[in-house]
Each structure stands twice: as structure tokens, then as C-alpha cells.
Amino acid sequence: MNTPAAATLSQQPTNTIKLYRYVLSGHSHRVELFLSLLGLTVELINVNVAAGEQKTPAFLQMNAFGQVPVIQDGDVILADANAILVYLSSRYATNPQDWSPSDPVRAAAVQRWLSVAAGPLMFGPALARMIAVFKRPINPEEAIGRAKQLFTVMDATLQSSDFLTGPTPTIADIANYSYTAHAPEGGVSLEPYPHLRRWLVRIEALPGFVPMVKTPMGLAA
Numbered sequence: 001m002n003t004p005a006a007a008t009l010s011q012q013p014t015n016t017i018k019l020y021r022y023v024l025s026g027h028s029h030r031v032e033l034f035l036s037l038l039g040l041t042v043e044l045i046n047v048n049v050a051a052g053e054q055k056t057p058a059f060l061q062m063n064a065f066g067q068v069p070v071i072q073d074g075d076v077i078l079a080d081a082n083a084i085l086v087y088l089s090s091r092y093a094t095n096p097q098d099w100s101p102s103d104p105v106r107a108a109a110v111q112r113w114l115s116v117a118a119g120p121l122m123f124g125p126a127l128a129r130m131i132a133v134f135k136r137p138i139n140p141e142e143a144i145g146r147a148k149q150l151f152t153v154m155d156a157t158l159q160s161s162d163f164l165t166g167p168t169p170t171i172a173d174i175a176n177y178s179y180t181a182h183a184p185e186g187g188v189s190l191e192p193y194p195h196l197r198r199w200l201v202r203i204e205a206l207p208g209f210v211p212m213v214k215t216p217m218g219l220a221a
């Protein structure tokens with residue numbers, strides 16, 4: 001397996017990067033994981049989403065959508081997990097081409113999987129997990145069905161390639177990792193998807209990998 005270098009940086013941030021996150025948020029974990037893979041120093045600032053801290057005037061100044069994650073890197077304040085991955089890879093990766101290629105075909109392939117992370121992943125496994133973990137009074141069946149469809153496609157993709165867009169990981173893999181790995185917390189088993197499970201293990205073996213906290217549902221799954 002060929003993986004990009006983790007710790008050597010093309011550019012070091014002058015300040016510690018602040019990450020405003022919620023500990024049970026897969027979107028937040030996506031960013032925490034990538035910061036760690038890049039070897040960047042981060043200050044984690046917990047936002048109590050369950051208590052509505054993301055809707056305070058101070059937080060809305062940083063993200064008018066009132067959601068985590070948000071990063072502050074010096075003068076740069078940036079919201080949206082995938083946008084943050086794009087920023088961090090192009091600004092701080094040793095070789096940005098590794099994580100976020102600019103070749104038109106590869107760039108489009110990465111963008112396609114970022115769209116999957118913002119669409120089917122969000123409204124499939126992430127929604128099923130949210131319903132279960134936060135005990136939302138919503139029938140999870142549709143979300144579980146979408147998760148199964150998505151994982152069938154991902155498993156087929158990963159049968160012929162180590163990572164989602166080729167032989168090495170990109171931000172597309174990071175964007176899709178957290179909610180896939182934690183899908184069992186939403187009642188979606190990963191057992192039927194052996195190639196997908198091997199992809200999770202490959203990501204977990206990357207230098208600097210940090211896991212997301214498991215909820216009681218995840219620990220039981």
C-alpha cells in the first residue's frame with residue numbers, strides 16, 4: 001500500500017489551529033482526523049450541540065448555518081467539513097497532489113466522493129446513526145435503506161482499488177470514513193461489505209489516525 005507522507009509539512013501554521021467540534025459529530029471527526037494525519041497541532045474546542053451552543057450569536061458569527069465543525073487558523077475562519085479538508089490539504093499537505101489532486105480526471109473523482117459524503121452518506125448512515133444515538137422520533141428504515149445502497153456501491157468500488165479514487169488515500173476517503181465506520185451505531189451492519197471493511201482498516205493504519213468516540217450503541221454493535 002502506497003500512502004502519502006503524514007508528518008512533514010510544506011507549510012506550518014503560525015498559530016495552533018482551533019477546531020470547534022462536537023465529540024459525537026462525524027463531520028467534526030472528519031476534520032480532527034485529517035488534522036492529525038497532516039501532523040498539525042490543534043486545539044479542540046468542544047461545542048455542546050445537544051445544548052444548542054452552535055446557535056449562539058458568537059458561534060453564528062463564525063458559521064451562519066450554526067453547525068460544527070468550524071476551524072480558526074489565524075485570520076481564516078472556515079466552516080463545512082469538506083471545505084475544511086480542501087483548505088487543509090492545499091495549504092498544509094507536504095504534497096497537496098497526494099490528498100487533493102489537480103489533474104482534471106482525478107480532481108473530479110475526488111469531488112464525486114465529497115458529494116457522496118454530503119449526500120448519500122449524510123442522508124443514509126449518518127442520519128440512521130443520528131436517529132439511534134440521539135433517540136429522534138423518526139423511522140430509520142429509509143436512512144438504513146440508503147446506507148445499504150451506498151455501501152453496496154462503495155464495496156464494489158473498493159473491490160478493485162485500495163482507496164475510493166485509486167491506490168492512495170485522498171480527502172475523499174477521509175470525508176467518507178467516520179460515518180461509514182460508525183454505521184453500526186445506526187443499525188447498519190458492515191458484515192456484508194468485506195472490501196469496505198478492509199478499506200476502513202487501511203485508513204485506521206495511516207500514520208496519525210485518531211478514532212472517533214464510540215457511543216454505547218457502537219460499543220454494543
Ligand SMILES: N[C@@H](CCC(=O)N[C@@H](CS)C(=O)NCC(=O)O)C(=O)O
Nearest residue numbers: 025026027066067068069080081082
Ligand atoms: N455541511 C456541514 C454539515 C455539518 C453538520 O451537519 N453538523 C451537525 C453536527 S454533525 C450540527 O452542527 N448540527 C447542529 C445543528 O444543525 O443545529 C458540514 O459538512 O460541516
